[in-house]
């Protein structure tokens with residue numbers, strides 16, 4: 381029963397992976413308990429330094445301090461690839477607008493306009509948009525993606541090992557071009573009217589998310605009984621949550637964890653940086669071979685949020701839904717008919 385009502389998030393030290401067999405056993409016990417329990421944990425011992433973090437967060441704050449016209453110059457409305465800046469109120473989750481603005485960044489690749497016989501998710505591949513006035517943002521963000529790619533890969537290996545699977549089971553799904561995704565996010569305080577929805581309740585679309593949050597708080601994880609648990613800021617730690625592909629991979633033995641952000645009160649700002657550890661767009665997530673596979677309960681069946689084993693479709697589902705103005709402008713064929 382205690383698992384139904386977790387009251388605190390586990391803290392997992394990834395550096396135990398380099399320790400003695402007893403350290404590694406402790407790491408795996410902790411990871412397994414966190415992944416099969418609350419589905420969220422704080423990750424320490426990841427090796428990313430305070431200086432690397434400061435380079436990213438200071439460039440991010442400088443970006444959000446630019447005049448609005450400079451931010452809108454790289455609006456994602458310009459991009460059929462869903463890259464660039466979304467102004468506050470334009471993103472939607474669970475059918476309501478989110479009170480946050482953000483910059484979406486992905487692998488730096490040429491535009492991929494899908495050929496008639498190619499799936500529409502190839503639209504998600506394309507160039508980023510960067511603010512001309514802030515060259516250091518591009519450098520810091522691309523460095524962060526590279527660094528967190530390594531941390532997330534290690535973490536996924538240890539997580540798979542912790543449930544008795546081969547650590548490298550999904551390595552091919554990430555090669556040669558994983559669709560890693562970074563968001564720089566600002567919550568500008570509470571909306572003038574309506575609910576305090578920083579971002580509405582949702583699940584992330586990939587394997588795992590590594591989130592850097594500042595000291596303000598507001599992130600909450602949904603428990604199995606529908607109540608929410610605060611994810612308090614922990615200096616130097618990444619908040620990790622499981623995404624939909626792990627639920628698909630394990631046939632529901634692991635669950636993608638629903639979460640939301642409650643807007644900070646008044647005019648207080650909050651900043652966060654989610655990094656989504658995703659495979660390549662055309663990866664098909666085969667069922668994981670692991671000891672509990674035959675006893676897994678099955679994935680969540682929600683007609684409003686189907687889980688796709690083809691990652692590209694899972695990601696496109698999310699982006700088309702979250703950014704209706706981009707979808708209307710560039711991808712009317714993806715909108716529900718009628």
Ligand SMILES: O=C(O)CCC(=O)C(=O)O
Pocket residue numbers: 563565579584591593599639640641652653654
């Ligand atoms: O800002 C946060 O703390 C969480 C953001 C989030 O869940 C997301 O962008 O998917």
Ligand SMILES: [Fe+2]
Pocket residue numbers: 582583584589639654
């Ligand atoms: Fe999320």
